[in-house]
Amino acid sequence: MKPFAYHQPDQIPDAAKLLTSIEDSKLVAGGMTLIPTLKQRLANPPALVDLSKLGSLKGITDGGATITIGAMTPHAVVAASKLVQTKIPGLAALASMIGDPAVRSRGTIGGSVANNDPAADYPAGVLGLGATIITSAREIAADKFFLGLFETALGPGEIITAIRFPVPLKAGYTKFKAPASRYALVGVFVAKFAEGVRVAVTGAGPGVFRVPPMEAALSSNFDPSAIAAIKIDTDGLTSDIHAEADYRAHLVTVMAKRAVDAALS
Amino acid sequence: MGNVIGIGAAPKRKEDQRFLTGRGNYVSDIKRPGMAAGVFVRSPHGHAVLRGIDKSAALAAPGVIAVLTGEDVKADGLGSLPCGWGISDAKGVPMKEPPFPMLAQGKVRFVGDMVAFVVAETPEQANVGAELLKIDYEVLPSVVGLLEAVRPNAPQLFDDVPNNICCDWELGDKAAVETAFRKAAHVAKLSLVNNRLIGNPMEPRAAIAEYEPGTDRFTLWTTSQFPHVVRFLMGALVLNIPQHKLRVVAPDVGGGFGVKQFHYGEEAVITWAAKRVRRPVKWVASRSEGYVSDRHGRDHVTEAELALDETGKFLAFRVNTLANMGGYLSTFGPNIPTNLYGPLLGGVYTTPAIYCNVKVVFTNTVPVDAYRGAGRPEATFVLERIVDVAASEMGIDRVEIRRRNMIPKEAYPYQTPVLVQYDSGDPMGCLDGALVAADVKNFGIRKAASASKGKFRGLGYSTYVEACGLAPSRFAGRLGARGGLYESATVRVHPTGQVTVMIGTHNHGQGHETTFAQIVSEKLGVAFENVDIVFGDTDRVQFGMGTYGSRSLVVGGAALSKATDKVIAKGKKIASHLLEAAEVDIQFEAGKFSVAGTDRSKTFEEIAGAAYVPHNYPLEVLEPGLEEQAYYDPVNFTYPGGCHIAEVEVDPETGTVTLVNYTAVDDVGTVINPMIVEGQLHGGIVQGVGQALFENAVYDEGSGQLLSGSLMDYCMPRADHLPMMKVETHSTLCTHTPMGVKGCGEVGTIGSPAAVINAVVDALSHLGVTHVDMPATPNRIWRLLQNASLPVAAE
Numbered sequence A: 001m002k003p004f005a006y007h008q009p010d011q012i013p014d015a016a017k018l019l020t021s022i023e024d025s026k027l028v029a030g031g032m033t034l035i036p037t038l039k040q041r042l043a044n045p046p047a048l049v050d051l052s053k054l055g056s057l058k059g060i061t062d063g064g065a066t067i068t069i070g071a072m073t074p075h076a077v078v079a080a081s082k083l084v085q086t087k088i089p090g091l092a093a094l095a096s097m098i099g100d101p102a103v104r105s106r107g108t109i110g111g112s113v114a115n116n117d118p119a120a121d122y123p124a125g126v127l128g129l130g131a132t133i134i135t136s137a138r139e140i141a142a143d144k145f146f147l148g149l150f151e152t153a154l155g156p157g158e159i160i161t162a163i164r165f166p167v168p169l170k171a172g173y174t175k176f177k178a179p180a181s182r183y184a185l186v187g188v189f190v191a192k193f194a195e196g197v198r199v200a201v202t203g204a205g206p207g208v209f210r211v212p213p214m215e216a217a218l219s220s221n222f223d224p225s226a227i228a229a230i231k232i233d234t235d236g237l238t239s240d241i242h243a244e245a246d247y248r249a250h251l252v253t254v255m256a257k258r259a260v261d262a263a264l265s
Numbered sequence B: 001m002g003n004v005i006g007i008g009a010a011p012k013r014k015e016d017q018r019f020l021t022g023r024g025n026y027v028s029d030i031k032r033p034g035m036a037a038g039v040f041v042r043s044p045h046g047h048a049v050l051r052g053i054d055k056s057a058a059l060a061a062p063g064v065i066a067v068l069t070g071e072d073v074k075a076d077g078l079g080s081l082p083c084g085w086g087i088s089d090a091k092g093v094p095m096k097e098p099p100f101p102m103l104a105q106g107k108v109r110f111v112g113d114m115v116a117f118v119v120a121e122t123p124e125q126a127n128v129g130a131e132l133l134k135i136d137y138e139v140l141p142s143v144v145g146l147l148e149a150v151r152p153n154a155p156q157l158f159d160d161v162p163n164n165i166c167c168d169w170e171l172g173d174k175a176a177v178e179t180a181f182r183k184a185a186h187v188a189k190l191s192l193v194n195n196r197l198i199g200n201p202m203e204p205r206a207a208i209a210e211y212e213p214g215t216d217r218f219t220l221w222t223t224s225q226f227p228h229v230v231r232f233l234m235g236a237l238v239l240n241i242p243q244h245k246l247r248v249v250a251p252d253v254g255g256g257f258g259v260k261q262f263h264y265g266e267e268a269v270i271t272w273a274a275k276r277v278r279r280p281v282k283w284v285a286s287r288s289e290g291y292v293s294d295r296h297g298r299d300h301v302t303e304a305e306l307a308l309d310e311t312g313k314f315l316a317f318r319v320n321t322l323a324n325m326g327g328y329l330s331t332f333g334p335n336i337p338t339n340l341y342g343p344l345l346g347g348v349y350t351t352p353a354i355y356c357n358v359k360v361v362f363t364n365t366v367p368v369d370a371y372r373g374a375g376r377p378e379a380t381f382v383l384e385r386i387v388d389v390a391a392s393e394m395g396i397d398r399v400e401i402r403r404r405n406m407i408p409k410e411a412y413p414y415q416t417p418v419l420v421q422y423d424s425g426d427p428m429g430c431l432d433g434a435l436v437a438a439d440v441k442n443f444g445i446r447k448a449a450s451a452s453k454g455k456f457r458g459l460g461y462s463t464y465v466e467a468c469g470l471a472p473s474r475f476a477g478r479l480g481a482r483g484g485l486y487e488s489a490t491v492r493v494h495p496t497g498q499v500t501v502m503i504g505t506h507n508h509g510q511g512h513e514t515t516f517a518q519i520v521s522e523k524l525g526v527a528f529e530n531v532d533i534v535f536g537d538t539d540r541v542q543f544g545m546g547t548y549g550s551r552s553l554v555v556g557g558a559a560l561s562k563a564t565d566k567v568i569a570k571g572k573k574i575a576s577h578l579l580e581a582a583e584v585d586i587q588f589e590a591g592k593f594s595v596a597g598t599d600r601s602k603t604f605e606e607i608a609g610a611a612y613v614p615h616n617y618p619l620e621v622l623e624p625g626l627e628e629q630a631y632y633d634p635v636n637f638t639y640p641g642g643c644h645i646a647e648v649e650v651d652p653e654t655g656t657v658t659l660v661n662y663t664a665v666d667d668v669g670t671v672i673n674p675m676i677v678e679g680q681l682h683g684g685i686v687q688g689v690g691q692a693l694f695e696n697a698v699y700d701e702g703s704g705q706l707l708s709g710s711l712m713d714y715c716m717p718r719a720d721h722l723p724m725m726k727v728e729t730h731s732t733l734c735t736h737t738p739m740g741v742k743g744c745g746e747v748g749t750i751g752s753p754a755a756v757i758n759a760v761v762d763a764l765s766h767l768g769v770t771h772v773d774m775p776a777t778p779n780r781i782w783r784l785l786q787n788a789s790l791p792v793a794a795e
């Protein structure tokens, strides 16, 4: 790990200012993704801006038709939240499937969404539920936020402060864990709203994506059988030493069916 | 005072007190005054000409003390890393043995090959220095696959090793095998790959070296399974340091599995560097560094054929294997896929003719060497898989075909056609025991229950034997070993009767401090807590070959037993004097020397006291003191074995294989501590299951990059992958080891891969699946099912 300056601001504007004024500086949330890259000397930021003193970034609030989760809320807190478990059990389940206990205790929803790892779980939940990403500067709809491999709509110095989830009628998440990393080899989030169904897939390609044919089929019949015959095009899906693209495509259908099952149970 | 805890008892492990309370003493815990930090710079290319290294920027960096390269090694006239075995082909032509320089010279041959060593005040400064080295590589195409490496136009690693073939080795009677195949009623054939593995001990490798100018002595602390062998290989053959000027210490070591039983270039470089910079130097590998430098295991491509008569009797077995050596020959490298492979192809069967050809091949990968089981899991896998293939092709039940060919208990000692003679065993007894323990009788019910959930259930057998207790020096010498394979122990009885044992094996998880103490406690009648076992320090322990090949108890324990017998013999002489009786009338039992037929006796402590305070002592005929040493070189290997039964459930929708039951009934000879045996079996089985279902070291052909170079990409088995295991023993006693022990360190890893894969194939056999390569990953199973065009039912 190369030496770096360390800042712990207690106001969001201060944090944003540090971030824009120190070139190449980085925010650190749980550090679960960032610290290993520093240790491997893959990243060399001159300064880290730690978000842990920004109390307003923590916690989960009930907005009636929405739930808002502060960016610094660790996965374990979301998984154990009675509010999330009651209103969006699929989201609590998703959080409980991330990594291991240590990672869930440190890793945060803001860090995960900002990082947009192609195999991360939260992006599927955020896109599947059509959530809104609230930043230090604006609000961004999930459909406009994830721009592909580790790319997001976040601008320079922009800090995610919270994520607002609409409460669905039903929702479920199923994840086929990559054998070694236990990230999603394929993860599918399915959410049913009065206005229709959203299906979001992570792990299968370079970034989280929706599956319109499945959404249409499930909107008319919210049952696994409705999508059993829908095959995903293998074009653009990932092939690596863990899984070939056609296997990933197959798993999308299997996981989607199981996610619907999970949503119904 | 505590109690005698002897053979067959299961005390908690002595060493766990310090391990579980964080008081172990590992190499990375050690700090020496004035210690500097070292970092190895490794090749990022699989194959390249090393055109030059510009050190200037690195040397100018703050804190950098020295930068050493292959040119410096050459200038100092140092040797290359020795190979401990020299095998030959059928005509007696020795293997090709290109030099393995401790820092690359002229060329790099695998990603991770060491190019330079940077020493600095701190690890961070050494890393910065390493980044500032300007290394000029001319990148060449790499070859990593066995089939690719032996092709005529493949990239050549060494100019004088045509087709990258190090040795074309064979064993057995080729003509007899051919004759038998001509007469066969059926020939079963099988092509398979034995996947490359990475050992991943919990503690990464590390070393500290120090030079004392005052005494001209070196000390190397290293994560090794065999410090004396490192002292010999490195001191005598690489660095030209006299043995008495070199101390090698392997303190607590966090797991080895073979990975730490080689002499590594890092050890030689750091020891050499310590003298050059006149500072102690420390290096601790990162996990990532371990992936590209710890010796890998397995990696075979095999074609096998089994000839049978019409009743399913095995007539002959023919095996052709390509075995990967990686970029250079490691310490035991060429021995593993030859001498530890071919002789095991007889298994527990009466196959009269066996022929095996192994082409040992260089590739642009990390050198391949022993990994738990070493050669024997590979042999067992080929044999136990093809037995299943033959059974299914001939329509004979898999258990029945094994029974028809098994060596009956009465036939031991049994001479196989592939060198080894089994002294004892009862494979049928293990099989019968396992059938009951695994509740095979009710398997049909369980299979139907799985089917009702849309899952396929399968059962797999592996009835196997292995050769371990790596030993007989004479035998090994004939096979090409360049060293001996005995073991030594010293039993030092203190004046107060407590005992310190110095032994040449090395404990890195096996529980020797407990097992060996039990042996001494039993034999001398001293309290278990009054026995300490010392190992891992060439200044404290007389000599030793170390721990690998399930040899510690079998060879080291035997040496200990012999040394203990000598203590008793001397004690009897002392007692005969003190008790004024003839020596032949002195009996030793339960810690007491007594005169037969009388109530006159002396305790063990009294005898020890007399030996050190020899006021009334037969000084004319006996030296004072009570300390004895023994070396033991066995007459044969030992042959543990048994029957493993795996039960799996396959989810056809995702291809996921779940191991649902596992049963092992093993013959490990005398059991000293049943808890430790069970633990060794558990660990061994888990590593075999890892190979069968999860682990795979994958290289990119062409670039030679390791694609599975981290725990995120290389799947280690985890607790939630495993069922509770049923582990039982069905022991026959070894006829030639002093205590009848056979060893249990590797049996689990040797028996299990075949059992698991046979179960997977069984689960899928109704779809026409006849073989699955390891690891049986979900993707691979799904692909097989696609090809079998399985109609997957919608949920």
Ligand SMILES: Cc1cc2nc3c(=O)[nH]c(=O)nc-3n(C[C@H](O)[C@H](O)[C@H](O)COP(=O)(O)OP(=O)(O)OC[C@H]3O[C@@H](n4cnc5c(N)ncnc54)[C@H](O)[C@@H]3O)c2cc1C
Pocket: A026, A027, A028, A029, A030, A031, A032, A033, A034, A035, A051, A071, A072, A097, A098, A099, A100, A103, A106, A107, A108, A109, A110, A111, A112, A114, A115, A117, A119, A120, A121, A122, A154, A158, A159, A160, A161, A181, A182, A183, A184
């Ligand atoms: C062993 C292991 C297993 C894991 N398994 C999984 C898994 O199964 N599924 C999964 O989804 N994830 C997994 N993860 C990742 C884990 O969820 C991480 O915690 C998460 O990706 C990043 O969160 P963090 O809080 O640690 O972020 P950090 O590592 O602190 O930061 C990550 C990146 O996001 C930026 N960032 C952080 N917070 C903000 C913010 N509020 N606004 C803008 N940018 C920000 C940082 O600058 C950095 O670039 C695993 C991680 C590990 C180490």
